[in-house]
Amino acid sequence: MTIGWALAAALVLCVGLVAGKDRLRVVYGWNEMNFKYDNEELRWQAIEKGDFKPANVVPFGLDVYRNRLFITLPRWREGVPASLAYFDLNDNSTKAPVLTPFPSWVAHSLTEENPELVSPFRVSADRCGRLWVLDSRIAGVLEKTKLYGPAQLLVYDLHNDNLLRRHVLPAAQTKQGSFFANLAVDDGDCENSFAYLADLGSPGLVVYSWQQQESWRVQHHFFHPDPMSGNFSIQGIEFQWDDGLYGLALSKPQPDGFATLYFHPLSSTMEFSVNTSVLRNKTLSTSNDIYREFKVLGSRGVNAQSGAQYLDTETGVLFYTLPNLNALGCWQISSSYQSQDRVYNSINNLVFPSDVKVDDQRRLWVLANQLQVFIYDDLYPGSINFRILSASVQEAIEGTACNVPKKLSDVINRIGEVINTFPGRKASDSSSGASTFNLAAVLLSSCLLLRSWLL
Numbered sequence: 388m389t390i391g392w393a394l395a396a397a398l399v400l401c402v403g404l405v406a407g408k409d410r411l412r413v414v415y416g417w418n419e420m421n422f423k424y425d426n427e428e429l430r431w432q433a434i435e436k437g438d439f440k441p442a443n444v445v446p447f448g449l450d451v452y453r454n455r456l457f458i459t460l461p462r463w464r465e466g467v468p469a470s471l472a473y474f475d476l477n478d479n480s481t482k483a484p485v486l487t488p489f490p491s492w493v494a495h496s497l498t499e500e501n502p503e504l505v506s507p508f509r510v511s512a513d514r515c516g517r518l519w520v521l522d523s524r525i526a527g528v529l530e531k532t533k534l535y536g537p538a539q540l541l542v543y544d545l546h547n548d549n550l551l552r553r554h555v556l557p558a559a560q561t562k563q564g565s566f567f568a569n570l571a572v573d574d575g576d577c578e579n580s581f582a583y584l585a586d587l588g589s590p591g592l593v594v595y596s597w598q599q600q601e602s603w604r605v606q607h608h609f610f611h612p613d614p615m616s617g618n619f620s621i622q623g624i625e626f627q628w629d630d631g632l633y634g635l636a637l638s639k640p641q642p643d644g645f646a647t648l649y650f651h652p653l654s655s656t657m658e659f660s661v662n663t664s665v666l667r668n669k670t671l672s673t674s675n676d677i678y679r680e681f682k683v684l685g686s687r688g689v690n691a692q693s694g695a696q697y698l699d700t701e702t703g704v705l706f707y708t709l710p711n712l713n714a715l716g717c718w719q720i721s722s723s724y725q726s727q728d729r730v731y732n733s734i735n736n737l738v739f740p741s742d743v744k745v746d747d748q749r750r751l752w753v754l755a756n757q758l759q760v761f762i763y764d765d766l767y768p769g770s771i772n773f774r775i776l777s778a779s780v781q782e783a784i785e786g787t788a789c790n791v792p793k794k795l796s797d798v799i800n801r802i803g804e805v806i807n808t809f810p811g812r813k814a815s816d817s818s819s820g821a822s823t824f825n826l827a828a829v830l831l832s833s834c835l836l837l838r839s840w841l842l
Protein backbone atom coordinates (compact mmCIF):
# COMPACT_ATOMS: atom_id res chain seq x y z
CA MET A 388 0.00 0.00 0.00
CA THR A 389 2.74 2.44 1.01
CA ILE A 390 4.65 1.59 -2.14
CA GLY A 391 1.49 2.13 -4.17
CA TRP A 392 0.95 5.61 -2.79
CA ALA A 393 4.63 6.43 -3.14
CA LEU A 394 4.50 5.43 -6.78
CA ALA A 395 1.34 7.46 -7.35
CA ALA A 396 2.97 10.46 -5.71
CA ALA A 397 6.13 9.96 -7.74
CA LEU A 398 4.09 9.75 -10.92
CA VAL A 399 2.39 13.08 -10.15
CA LEU A 400 5.77 14.65 -9.37
CA CYS A 401 7.33 13.08 -12.41
CA VAL A 402 4.62 14.37 -14.72
CA GLY A 403 5.08 17.80 -13.22
CA LEU A 404 8.82 17.63 -13.81
CA VAL A 405 8.53 16.15 -17.27
CA ALA A 406 5.98 18.72 -18.41
CA GLY A 407 8.41 21.39 -17.23
CA LYS A 408 7.42 24.94 -17.92
CA ASP A 409 8.03 27.60 -20.49
CA ARG A 410 10.86 29.38 -18.82
CA LEU A 411 11.48 31.54 -21.90
CA ARG A 412 8.91 33.69 -23.69
CA VAL A 413 8.94 34.54 -27.38
CA VAL A 414 9.13 38.34 -27.37
CA TYR A 415 9.89 39.05 -31.04
CA GLY A 416 9.17 37.11 -34.20
CA TRP A 417 9.74 37.92 -37.87
CA ASN A 418 8.75 36.23 -41.13
CA GLU A 419 11.38 38.38 -42.86
CA MET A 420 13.61 41.16 -41.60
CA ASN A 421 12.92 44.71 -42.69
CA PHE A 422 15.01 47.89 -42.55
CA LYS A 423 14.20 51.49 -41.79
CA TYR A 424 14.78 53.35 -45.06
CA ASP A 425 14.42 57.12 -45.19
CA ASN A 426 11.28 56.64 -47.21
CA GLU A 427 9.29 53.86 -48.80
CA GLU A 428 10.53 54.71 -52.28
CA LEU A 429 14.16 54.12 -51.30
CA ARG A 430 13.15 50.77 -49.91
CA TRP A 431 11.49 49.75 -53.19
CA GLN A 432 14.47 50.99 -55.19
CA ALA A 433 16.78 48.84 -53.04
CA ILE A 434 14.58 45.81 -53.67
CA GLU A 435 14.36 46.50 -57.42
CA LYS A 436 18.13 46.90 -57.74
CA GLY A 437 18.71 43.70 -55.74
CA ASP A 438 20.51 45.56 -52.95
CA PHE A 439 17.85 44.28 -50.57
CA LYS A 440 16.67 40.70 -50.99
CA PRO A 441 14.54 40.03 -47.91
CA ALA A 442 14.83 36.23 -48.36
CA ASN A 443 18.62 36.47 -47.87
CA VAL A 444 18.61 38.45 -44.64
CA VAL A 445 19.03 36.21 -41.59
CA PRO A 446 19.62 37.47 -38.05
CA PHE A 447 22.52 35.61 -36.45
CA GLY A 448 24.06 37.28 -33.38
CA LEU A 449 22.60 39.63 -30.79
CA ASP A 450 23.44 41.75 -27.80
CA VAL A 451 21.66 44.36 -25.71
CA TYR A 452 22.89 47.70 -24.40
CA ARG A 453 20.41 49.82 -22.44
CA ASN A 454 17.32 50.14 -24.68
CA ARG A 455 18.95 48.91 -27.89
CA LEU A 456 18.99 45.35 -29.13
CA PHE A 457 21.75 44.83 -31.71
CA ILE A 458 21.49 42.14 -34.37
CA THR A 459 24.09 40.94 -36.85
CA LEU A 460 22.91 39.95 -40.32
CA PRO A 461 25.85 38.18 -42.01
CA ARG A 462 26.14 38.33 -45.77
CA TRP A 463 25.67 34.63 -46.50
CA ARG A 464 24.25 35.58 -49.89
CA GLU A 465 23.68 38.79 -51.84
CA GLY A 466 21.05 41.35 -50.95
CA VAL A 467 21.89 42.13 -47.32
CA PRO A 468 21.82 45.94 -47.26
CA ALA A 469 23.24 46.26 -43.72
CA SER A 470 24.99 43.54 -41.73
CA LEU A 471 24.59 45.13 -38.29
CA ALA A 472 21.47 46.91 -37.03
CA TYR A 473 19.40 47.54 -33.94
CA PHE A 474 15.90 48.25 -32.73
CA ASP A 475 14.52 50.03 -29.68
CA LEU A 476 13.41 47.72 -26.85
CA ASN A 477 11.09 50.45 -25.52
CA ASP A 478 9.02 50.40 -28.68
CA ASN A 479 6.53 47.69 -27.88
CA SER A 480 4.13 48.69 -30.66
CA THR A 481 5.27 45.68 -32.69
CA LYS A 482 6.57 42.15 -32.22
CA ALA A 483 8.50 42.41 -35.50
CA PRO A 484 10.52 45.63 -35.19
CA VAL A 485 12.05 47.26 -38.25
CA LEU A 486 15.86 47.45 -38.08
CA THR A 487 17.99 50.59 -38.12
CA PRO A 488 21.48 50.07 -39.61
CA PHE A 489 24.35 50.59 -37.16
CA PRO A 490 26.26 52.87 -37.07
CA SER A 491 24.90 54.24 -40.39
CA TRP A 492 23.85 53.14 -43.87
CA VAL A 493 27.13 54.30 -45.40
CA ALA A 494 29.20 52.09 -43.04
CA HIS A 495 27.64 49.10 -44.84
CA SER A 496 28.14 50.26 -48.40
CA LEU A 497 30.22 47.69 -50.28
CA THR A 498 30.77 50.15 -53.12
CA GLU A 499 33.15 52.07 -50.83
CA GLU A 500 36.85 51.48 -51.43
CA ASN A 501 37.35 49.92 -48.01
CA PRO A 502 33.95 49.23 -46.44
CA GLU A 503 33.73 49.90 -42.71
CA LEU A 504 31.66 46.76 -42.08
CA VAL A 505 31.35 43.72 -44.33
CA SER A 506 29.89 40.71 -42.54
CA PRO A 507 30.01 40.48 -38.74
CA PHE A 508 28.60 37.32 -37.13
CA ARG A 509 28.63 38.40 -33.50
CA VAL A 510 28.90 41.50 -31.36
CA SER A 511 29.48 42.12 -27.68
CA ALA A 512 28.31 45.16 -25.72
CA ASP A 513 30.58 45.67 -22.72
CA ARG A 514 29.83 47.24 -19.34
CA CYS A 515 31.88 50.30 -20.32
CA GLY A 516 29.43 51.36 -23.04
CA ARG A 517 31.35 50.00 -26.01
CA LEU A 518 30.16 47.71 -28.77
CA TRP A 519 32.78 45.25 -29.99
CA VAL A 520 32.07 43.99 -33.49
CA LEU A 521 33.92 41.01 -34.95
CA ASP A 522 33.74 41.34 -38.72
CA SER A 523 34.67 38.22 -40.71
CA ARG A 524 34.99 40.48 -43.81
CA ILE A 525 33.83 37.56 -45.95
CA ALA A 526 30.77 38.35 -48.06
CA GLY A 527 28.77 35.65 -49.82
CA VAL A 528 29.81 32.62 -47.78
CA LEU A 529 27.20 30.56 -49.70
CA GLU A 530 27.45 32.20 -53.14
CA LYS A 531 29.89 34.51 -54.93
CA THR A 532 32.31 34.56 -52.01
CA LYS A 533 34.37 37.73 -51.74
CA LEU A 534 37.09 38.45 -49.19
CA TYR A 535 37.60 42.09 -48.23
CA GLY A 536 40.74 41.39 -46.20
CA PRO A 537 41.60 39.67 -42.92
CA ALA A 538 38.97 39.71 -40.17
CA GLN A 539 38.74 42.93 -38.17
CA LEU A 540 37.65 44.03 -34.74
CA LEU A 541 35.69 47.30 -34.57
CA VAL A 542 34.90 49.03 -31.30
CA TYR A 543 32.15 51.69 -31.12
CA ASP A 544 31.29 54.13 -28.37
CA LEU A 545 27.61 53.49 -27.64
CA HIS A 546 27.16 56.96 -26.15
CA ASN A 547 27.53 58.57 -29.59
CA ASP A 548 28.03 55.59 -31.97
CA ASN A 549 31.50 56.82 -32.97
CA LEU A 550 34.10 54.33 -34.11
CA LEU A 551 36.81 54.17 -31.43
CA ARG A 552 39.06 51.45 -32.81
CA ARG A 553 39.59 49.47 -35.95
CA HIS A 554 41.99 46.58 -35.57
CA VAL A 555 42.58 44.54 -38.72
CA LEU A 556 44.18 41.22 -37.82
CA PRO A 557 47.80 41.05 -38.99
CA ALA A 558 48.28 38.59 -41.84
CA ALA A 559 50.30 36.21 -39.65
CA GLN A 560 47.35 35.80 -37.29
CA THR A 561 44.98 34.56 -39.96
CA LYS A 562 45.53 31.28 -41.77
CA GLN A 563 44.26 29.49 -44.83
CA GLY A 564 40.54 28.94 -44.17
CA SER A 565 40.36 31.22 -41.13
CA PHE A 566 36.85 32.24 -40.16
CA PHE A 567 36.15 34.44 -37.16
CA ALA A 568 32.56 34.27 -35.90
CA ASN A 569 32.69 34.54 -32.11
CA LEU A 570 34.18 36.80 -29.49
CA ALA A 571 34.21 37.33 -25.73
CA VAL A 572 35.12 40.67 -24.16
CA ASP A 573 37.04 40.76 -20.90
CA ASP A 574 35.83 44.14 -19.57
CA GLY A 575 36.74 43.85 -15.87
CA ASP A 576 38.93 46.93 -16.36
CA CYS A 577 37.64 49.37 -19.01
CA GLU A 578 41.14 50.72 -19.72
CA ASN A 579 42.79 47.31 -19.76
CA SER A 580 40.18 45.23 -21.60
CA PHE A 581 40.85 42.21 -23.77
CA ALA A 582 38.89 40.59 -26.56
CA TYR A 583 39.18 36.89 -27.37
CA LEU A 584 38.40 36.07 -30.99
CA ALA A 585 37.62 32.50 -32.02
CA ASP A 586 38.81 31.16 -35.37
CA LEU A 587 36.55 28.25 -36.31
CA GLY A 588 38.05 27.63 -39.75
CA SER A 589 41.71 27.26 -38.86
CA PRO A 590 41.27 26.52 -35.17
CA GLY A 591 42.90 29.16 -33.01
CA LEU A 592 42.27 32.05 -30.64
CA VAL A 593 43.36 35.64 -31.22
CA VAL A 594 43.80 37.81 -28.13
CA TYR A 595 43.44 41.59 -28.53
CA SER A 596 44.68 44.00 -25.88
CA TRP A 597 42.81 47.33 -25.77
CA GLN A 598 45.67 48.98 -23.91
CA GLN A 599 48.55 47.66 -26.01
CA GLN A 600 46.49 47.97 -29.23
CA GLU A 601 47.91 44.73 -30.52
CA SER A 602 46.87 41.12 -30.88
CA TRP A 603 48.49 37.70 -30.84
CA ARG A 604 47.43 34.21 -31.84
CA VAL A 605 47.18 31.24 -29.47
CA GLN A 606 47.14 27.59 -30.59
CA HIS A 607 45.86 24.56 -28.69
CA HIS A 608 44.60 21.06 -29.50
CA PHE A 609 41.37 21.77 -27.61
CA PHE A 610 40.42 24.32 -30.29
CA HIS A 611 40.04 21.56 -32.90
CA PRO A 612 36.77 19.88 -33.95
CA ASP A 613 36.17 16.31 -32.82
CA PRO A 614 35.89 14.14 -35.96
CA MET A 615 33.33 11.98 -34.15
CA SER A 616 31.03 14.95 -33.47
CA GLY A 617 30.47 16.27 -36.98
CA ASN A 618 26.98 14.78 -37.47
CA PHE A 619 24.13 17.25 -37.26
CA SER A 620 20.46 16.46 -37.72
CA ILE A 621 17.89 19.19 -37.20
CA GLN A 622 14.19 18.82 -38.04
CA GLY A 623 14.93 16.25 -40.73
CA ILE A 624 17.85 18.10 -42.31
CA GLU A 625 21.13 16.20 -41.94
CA PHE A 626 24.56 17.69 -42.53
CA GLN A 627 28.17 17.41 -41.41
CA TRP A 628 30.18 20.29 -40.03
CA ASP A 629 33.80 20.28 -38.89
CA ASP A 630 34.03 23.67 -37.24
CA GLY A 631 36.66 24.35 -34.60
CA LEU A 632 36.76 26.91 -31.80
CA TYR A 633 33.34 28.54 -31.49
CA GLY A 634 31.48 29.20 -28.21
CA LEU A 635 33.29 31.44 -25.71
CA ALA A 636 32.20 32.63 -22.26
CA LEU A 637 33.96 34.48 -19.47
CA SER A 638 33.56 33.95 -15.75
CA LYS A 639 33.47 36.75 -13.21
CA PRO A 640 36.98 38.17 -12.72
CA GLN A 641 38.71 37.06 -9.52
CA PRO A 642 40.09 39.74 -7.14
CA ASP A 643 43.41 39.46 -9.03
CA GLY A 644 41.60 40.61 -12.20
CA PHE A 645 41.89 37.29 -14.02
CA ALA A 646 38.86 35.30 -15.15
CA THR A 647 38.30 31.88 -16.66
CA LEU A 648 37.52 31.60 -20.36
CA TYR A 649 35.21 28.64 -21.10
CA PHE A 650 35.23 27.48 -24.70
CA HIS A 651 34.27 24.73 -27.12
CA PRO A 652 34.60 23.89 -30.80
CA LEU A 653 31.26 23.73 -32.64
CA SER A 654 31.80 20.13 -33.76
CA SER A 655 32.38 18.77 -30.27
CA THR A 656 30.42 17.82 -27.20
CA MET A 657 33.19 18.81 -24.77
CA GLU A 658 33.69 22.01 -22.79
CA PHE A 659 37.14 23.34 -21.91
CA SER A 660 38.58 26.26 -19.95
CA VAL A 661 41.70 28.35 -19.51
CA ASN A 662 42.77 31.05 -17.06
CA THR A 663 42.89 34.46 -18.79
CA SER A 664 46.24 35.14 -17.07
CA VAL A 665 47.68 32.65 -19.56
CA LEU A 666 46.03 34.28 -22.61
CA ARG A 667 46.82 37.87 -21.60
CA ASN A 668 50.55 37.18 -21.38
CA LYS A 669 51.71 37.37 -24.98
CA THR A 670 55.07 35.70 -24.31
CA LEU A 671 53.53 32.82 -22.41
CA SER A 672 50.44 32.24 -24.57
CA THR A 673 52.40 32.15 -27.82
CA SER A 674 55.01 29.76 -26.39
CA ASN A 675 54.87 25.99 -26.41
CA ASP A 676 54.63 25.77 -22.63
CA ILE A 677 50.88 26.21 -22.24
CA TYR A 678 49.51 22.77 -23.06
CA ARG A 679 48.71 21.89 -19.45
CA GLU A 680 47.22 25.29 -18.67
CA PHE A 681 44.08 24.27 -20.58
CA LYS A 682 41.51 22.22 -18.64
CA VAL A 683 38.62 19.91 -19.50
CA LEU A 684 35.36 20.93 -17.82
CA GLY A 685 33.38 17.94 -19.07
CA SER A 686 30.97 16.61 -21.67
CA ARG A 687 27.50 17.87 -22.54
CA GLY A 688 26.42 14.42 -23.71
CA VAL A 689 25.14 12.75 -26.88
CA ASN A 690 24.11 15.10 -29.73
CA ALA A 691 24.94 18.04 -27.49
CA GLN A 692 27.15 19.95 -29.91
CA SER A 693 26.90 23.58 -28.90
CA GLY A 694 27.11 26.92 -30.70
CA ALA A 695 27.13 30.22 -28.84
CA GLN A 696 27.31 30.40 -25.06
CA TYR A 697 27.29 33.02 -22.31
CA LEU A 698 28.04 32.89 -18.61
CA ASP A 699 25.89 34.75 -16.08
CA THR A 700 28.52 35.94 -13.62
CA GLU A 701 26.09 36.39 -10.70
CA THR A 702 24.82 32.81 -10.60
CA GLY A 703 27.79 31.13 -12.25
CA VAL A 704 25.47 29.56 -14.82
CA LEU A 705 26.83 28.93 -18.30
CA PHE A 706 23.99 29.09 -20.86
CA TYR A 707 24.67 27.25 -24.11
CA THR A 708 22.77 26.69 -27.34
CA LEU A 709 22.07 23.14 -28.56
CA PRO A 710 21.20 23.25 -32.29
CA ASN A 711 20.74 19.46 -32.63
CA LEU A 712 18.29 19.41 -29.73
CA ASN A 713 16.35 22.66 -30.38
CA ALA A 714 17.31 23.58 -26.85
CA LEU A 715 19.07 25.92 -24.51
CA GLY A 716 21.22 24.17 -21.91
CA CYS A 717 22.64 25.39 -18.65
CA TRP A 718 25.70 24.37 -16.66
CA GLN A 719 26.22 25.42 -13.07
CA ILE A 720 30.00 25.67 -13.02
CA SER A 721 30.68 26.78 -9.44
CA SER A 722 33.43 24.58 -8.12
CA SER A 723 31.37 23.31 -5.19
CA TYR A 724 28.35 22.21 -7.19
CA GLN A 725 28.43 21.29 -10.85
CA SER A 726 25.41 20.18 -12.82
CA GLN A 727 23.76 20.56 -16.19
CA ASP A 728 20.15 20.81 -17.27
CA ARG A 729 17.90 22.11 -20.02
CA VAL A 730 16.40 25.57 -19.65
CA TYR A 731 14.06 25.33 -22.60
CA ASN A 732 13.42 23.34 -25.72
CA SER A 733 10.88 23.64 -28.49
CA ILE A 734 10.62 22.25 -31.99
CA ASN A 735 8.57 25.33 -32.89
CA ASN A 736 10.19 28.24 -31.11
CA LEU A 737 13.84 27.22 -30.83
CA VAL A 738 14.87 25.83 -34.20
CA PHE A 739 18.59 26.55 -34.48
CA PRO A 740 19.33 28.67 -31.43
CA SER A 741 22.05 30.91 -32.83
CA ASP A 742 23.01 33.27 -30.01
CA VAL A 743 22.52 33.74 -26.27
CA LYS A 744 23.36 36.70 -24.04
CA VAL A 745 22.63 38.09 -20.59
CA ASP A 746 22.34 41.89 -20.45
CA ASP A 747 23.30 44.20 -17.57
CA GLN A 748 19.76 43.96 -16.15
CA ARG A 749 20.27 40.19 -15.99
CA ARG A 750 17.76 39.45 -18.71
CA LEU A 751 18.53 36.40 -20.82
CA TRP A 752 18.14 36.75 -24.59
CA VAL A 753 18.13 33.90 -27.11
CA LEU A 754 17.92 34.17 -30.89
CA ALA A 755 16.67 31.25 -33.03
CA ASN A 756 16.96 31.54 -36.82
CA GLN A 757 16.35 28.14 -38.52
CA LEU A 758 19.82 28.40 -40.06
CA GLN A 759 19.79 24.82 -41.36
CA VAL A 760 16.68 25.58 -43.44
CA PHE A 761 18.22 28.79 -44.80
CA ILE A 762 21.46 27.02 -45.79
CA TYR A 763 20.18 23.67 -47.04
CA ASP A 764 16.56 24.41 -48.03
CA ASP A 765 14.36 27.52 -48.34
CA LEU A 766 12.72 29.53 -45.61
CA TYR A 767 8.98 29.95 -46.11
CA PRO A 768 8.17 33.68 -45.85
CA GLY A 769 4.56 32.97 -44.86
CA SER A 770 5.44 31.90 -41.33
CA ILE A 771 7.61 33.13 -38.51
CA ASN A 772 11.23 32.21 -39.23
CA PHE A 773 13.22 34.17 -36.65
CA ARG A 774 12.47 34.51 -32.98
CA ILE A 775 13.96 36.24 -29.97
CA LEU A 776 13.12 34.68 -26.62
CA SER A 777 13.73 36.20 -23.22
CA ALA A 778 13.35 35.78 -19.46
CA SER A 779 15.15 36.96 -16.37
CA VAL A 780 18.10 34.72 -15.46
CA GLN A 781 16.23 33.64 -12.34
CA GLU A 782 13.11 32.66 -14.32
CA ALA A 783 15.33 30.80 -16.78
CA ILE A 784 17.00 28.58 -14.19
CA GLU A 785 14.05 28.19 -11.82
CA GLY A 786 13.42 24.51 -11.23
CA THR A 787 16.51 23.37 -13.14
CA ALA A 788 19.53 21.63 -11.70
CA CYS A 789 21.52 24.80 -12.47
CA ASN A 790 19.69 26.69 -9.74
CA VAL A 791 21.86 25.60 -6.84
CA PRO A 792 19.57 24.25 -4.15
CA LYS A 793 20.57 24.97 -0.57
CA LYS A 794 21.05 21.27 -0.21
CA LEU A 795 20.00 18.53 -2.56
CA SER A 796 18.85 16.57 0.47
CA ASP A 797 16.33 19.36 1.20
CA VAL A 798 14.64 18.52 -2.07
CA ILE A 799 14.66 14.82 -1.39
CA ASN A 800 13.31 15.41 2.12
CA ARG A 801 10.53 17.52 0.68
CA ILE A 802 9.50 14.71 -1.63
CA GLY A 803 9.62 12.36 1.32
CA GLU A 804 7.20 14.68 3.15
CA VAL A 805 4.83 14.83 0.20
CA ILE A 806 4.72 11.05 0.08
CA ASN A 807 4.15 10.84 3.83
CA THR A 808 1.25 13.28 3.75
CA PHE A 809 -0.45 11.70 0.78
CA PRO A 810 -4.21 11.19 1.46
CA GLY A 811 -5.18 7.74 2.65
CA ARG A 812 -1.78 7.01 3.99
CA LYS A 813 -2.27 5.95 7.60
CA ALA A 814 -0.18 7.75 10.19
CA SER A 815 0.43 4.39 11.82
CA ASP A 816 2.09 2.94 8.71
CA SER A 817 5.25 1.42 9.94
CA SER A 818 7.61 2.28 7.08
CA SER A 819 10.42 4.28 8.52
CA GLY A 820 11.23 7.82 7.42
CA ALA A 821 14.58 6.59 6.19
CA SER A 822 13.16 4.09 3.74
CA THR A 823 10.69 6.66 2.42
CA PHE A 824 13.64 8.99 2.02
CA ASN A 825 15.56 6.36 0.04
CA LEU A 826 12.58 5.52 -2.10
CA ALA A 827 11.98 9.20 -2.79
CA ALA A 828 15.64 9.67 -3.65
CA VAL A 829 15.53 6.79 -6.12
CA LEU A 830 12.30 8.06 -7.65
CA LEU A 831 13.62 11.60 -7.92
CA SER A 832 16.74 10.40 -9.68
CA SER A 833 14.66 8.32 -12.10
CA CYS A 834 12.46 11.34 -12.67
CA LEU A 835 15.41 13.56 -13.47
CA LEU A 836 16.86 10.88 -15.69
CA LEU A 837 13.55 10.42 -17.47
CA ARG A 838 13.21 14.15 -17.86
CA SER A 839 16.68 14.70 -19.27
CA TRP A 840 16.06 11.79 -21.62
CA LEU A 841 12.73 13.17 -22.80
CA LEU A 842 13.80 16.79 -23.22
Ligand SMILES: *[C@@H]1O[C@H](CO)[C@@H](O)[C@H](O)[C@H]1NC(C)=O
Nearest residue numbers: 475476477478479480481482
Ligand atom coordinates in the same frame (compact mmCIF):
# COMPACT_ATOMS: atom_id res chain seq x y z
C1 LIG B 1 5.57 49.40 -23.40
O1 LIG B 1 6.24 48.79 -22.31
C2 LIG B 1 6.39 49.67 -21.23
C3 LIG B 1 7.27 48.98 -20.20
O2 LIG B 1 7.14 47.59 -20.25
C4 LIG B 1 5.01 50.05 -20.69
O3 LIG B 1 5.15 50.91 -19.60
C5 LIG B 1 4.22 50.71 -21.79
O4 LIG B 1 2.91 50.96 -21.36
C6 LIG B 1 4.18 49.85 -23.03
N1 LIG B 1 3.61 50.60 -24.12
C7 LIG B 1 2.70 50.09 -24.92
C8 LIG B 1 2.26 50.97 -26.04
O5 LIG B 1 2.25 48.96 -24.78
Ligand SMILES: *[C@@H]1O[C@H](CO)[C@@H](O)[C@H](O)[C@H]1NC(C)=O
Nearest residue numbers: 614615616617618619620625
Ligand atom coordinates in the same frame (compact mmCIF):
# COMPACT_ATOMS: atom_id res chain seq x y z
C1 LIG C 1 26.53 10.06 -38.65
O1 LIG C 1 25.20 9.81 -39.08
C2 LIG C 1 25.09 8.77 -39.99
C3 LIG C 1 23.66 8.69 -40.49
O2 LIG C 1 22.77 9.36 -39.66
C4 LIG C 1 25.53 7.46 -39.32
O3 LIG C 1 25.48 6.42 -40.25
C5 LIG C 1 26.97 7.62 -38.86
O4 LIG C 1 27.37 6.48 -38.14
C6 LIG C 1 27.09 8.84 -37.95
N1 LIG C 1 28.51 9.02 -37.64
C7 LIG C 1 28.95 9.27 -36.43
C8 LIG C 1 30.43 9.45 -36.29
O5 LIG C 1 28.21 9.40 -35.47
Ligand SMILES: *[C@@H]1O[C@H](CO)[C@@H](O)[C@H](O)[C@H]1NC(C)=O
Nearest residue numbers: 641643645647662663664665
Ligand atom coordinates in the same frame (compact mmCIF):
# COMPACT_ATOMS: atom_id res chain seq x y z
C1 LIG D 1 44.69 32.37 -12.69
O1 LIG D 1 46.07 32.63 -12.76
C2 LIG D 1 46.51 33.55 -11.75
C3 LIG D 1 47.96 33.89 -12.05
O2 LIG D 1 48.71 32.74 -12.24
C4 LIG D 1 46.30 32.91 -10.39
O3 LIG D 1 46.71 33.82 -9.38
C5 LIG D 1 44.82 32.59 -10.21
O4 LIG D 1 44.61 31.92 -8.99
C6 LIG D 1 44.31 31.74 -11.35
N1 LIG D 1 42.86 31.64 -11.25
C7 LIG D 1 42.23 30.49 -11.20
C8 LIG D 1 40.74 30.56 -11.09
O5 LIG D 1 42.81 29.42 -11.28
Ligand SMILES: *[C@@H]1O[C@H](CO)[C@@H](O)[C@H](O)[C@H]1NC(C)=O
Nearest residue numbers: 667668669670671672674676
Ligand atom coordinates in the same frame (compact mmCIF):
# COMPACT_ATOMS: atom_id res chain seq x y z
C1 LIG E 1 54.64 36.19 -18.93
O1 LIG E 1 55.12 34.87 -19.07
C2 LIG E 1 56.53 34.79 -19.11
C3 LIG E 1 56.90 33.37 -19.49
O2 LIG E 1 56.25 32.45 -18.65
C4 LIG E 1 57.08 35.24 -17.75
O3 LIG E 1 58.46 35.17 -17.74
C5 LIG E 1 56.62 36.66 -17.48
O4 LIG E 1 56.99 37.06 -16.18
C6 LIG E 1 55.12 36.80 -17.62
N1 LIG E 1 54.75 38.21 -17.61
C7 LIG E 1 53.87 38.68 -16.76
C8 LIG E 1 53.60 40.16 -16.87
O5 LIG E 1 53.30 38.00 -15.93
